[in-house]
Structure formats: C-alpha cells, structure tokens
Amino acid sequence: MKQDLRFKKTEKALQKAFLELLQKKDLTKISVKEICELAQVSRNAFYQHYETKDHLYNNLLQQILMAIEKACRPLVKDLTSITETENRLFLDNILLAVEQHRFAIFQLLSSQPAIFSAAFQNMLVSAIHHNSDQIGSFPDTSFVHIFSGGVVAFVCYWLLQTNFTLEEAQEKLFTVLGQLKVV
Structure with missing residues (x-):
C-alpha cells in the first residue's frame, strides 16, 4: 500500500x-x-x-479525455424526449469536466493543439455513438461530427482566447449549440 x-x-x-x-x-x-x-x-x-516523454504526454491526454468522457453519459432514455434542460446539462457537464482539468488542458492545447483537438473530438464522437447505442437512439452521424467539432472548437476558444468563467463559458456554449439535440 x-x-x-x-x-x-x-x-x-x-x-x-x-x-x-x-x-x-x-x-x-x-x-x-x-x-x-x-x-x-x-x-x-x-x-x-x-517509456518516453511522448508516452507521458499521451498518458496525460488519455486521463483527461476519460474524465471528460464520463461527463458525456446519457441523460435521457430516448432522444425524442430530450428537453432544453437535458441539452443544457449535457453541455454544462462537458465544460465542468474541462474546467476540472483546465490547467493541464491549457498546456496540452498550447503545446500540441492539433493533437489535443483531434483526440478530444474523436472521444466525443465515440462517446456519443456509444451512449446512443446504449439507449437505442441513433443521431445522424454528420450531426455528431459537427456537434463534436463545435464543442472542441469552443473549448479551444474558451481556454486559449477568453477569460470566461465556467459559468460564462457554459452560457455561451449553450447559446451557440444549445438548440441542437444531443445525447
């Protein structure tokens, strides 16, 4: 021990x-x-x-993405019953997970933005598809990619270019993407 x-x-x-x-x-x-x-x-x-410093980087990246992935759990049993409240909570949960790892994400984004962004988007796409399978509802694949790309782009913008608090970021993201139905 x-x-x-x-x-x-x-x-x-x-x-x-x-x-x-x-x-x-x-x-x-x-x-x-x-x-x-x-x-x-x-x-x-x-x-x-x-094994290497790249292994260290990838390990950090995977730890962060796993924490964010947990925030992507399904909030409804059927996509047709999703309300604005569930849309908001889904987006808020993702940004809360980002906030909890803000310093590390900022450093990873600053050093390797393309690697972090691609891994983050792939994780979101995978999580949404996996969660959709669990509830038996399947959103359009194009929508999932566009939605995930929007969330990733917003997180990059938020952390690298603004001084938004978590609450301000949550409000802004919901305003921009909140009208889309999510899992």
Whole structure:
C-alpha cells in the first residue's frame, strides 16, 4: 500500500513537472532529464512510469479525455424526449469536466493543439455513438461530427482566447449549440 502511494506521488510529480515545463518550452525541447530534475525523481523512476516523454504526454491526454468522457453519459432514455434542460446539462457537464482539468488542458492545447483537438473530438464522437447505442437512439452521424467539432472548437476558444468563467463559458456554449439535440 505504501509503495502504491509512492508510485502515485511520483507519477503526479512527473506530470506536474511536465506541465510546468510545457508552460515555458515546446514539447520537442523538453528532455526527460529536465522533467526528472523538476519532479525531483530519478530517471529510473521516470522510466518505471513512462517509456518516453511522448508516452507521458499521451498518458496525460488519455486521463483527461476519460474524465471528460464520463461527463458525456446519457441523460435521457430516448432522444425524442430530450428537453432544453437535458441539452443544457449535457453541455454544462462537458465544460465542468474541462474546467476540472483546465490547467493541464491549457498546456496540452498550447503545446500540441492539433493533437489535443483531434483526440478530444474523436472521444466525443465515440462517446456519443456509444451512449446512443446504449439507449437505442441513433443521431445522424454528420450531426455528431459537427456537434463534436463545435464543442472542441469552443473549448479551444474558451481556454486559449477568453477569460470566461465556467459559468460564462457554459452560457455561451449553450447559446451557440444549445438548440441542437444531443445525447
């Protein structure tokens, strides 16, 4: 148990150091040595957690996307019964999950915007399709891609170009996309 706690603490220290370095440097310019020095761990400890710094980046990305994916759970049993309230709650839940990982998402977006955006959109499309299968309702695939792309573009805009609070972002996104029916 104690070793598990140390393992988790080391992993968090490595992730924190990596994100701090992303504030100052391009991903390609960051070395494993720098990450280890800032995290105050050995290179051996780094390699017990990650194969490469790209593996660290991808691990962070996947952790964040899994948290956001949980926010995409179905709110209704049938798409035909969805109301404005469920539309709003669905969008609010996504942005709340983004807010909970705001610092890390900002760093990942700042360093590799195309990679983060593509992974985020693919996750949203997949989550919506999976959740639609669960409730037996199937939205138009084109709609799902357009909706997901809109959410991703809004998140990028919100985090990189505005000072919106969570509540302001939720209101703005709902105003822009809230009239669309979502899962």
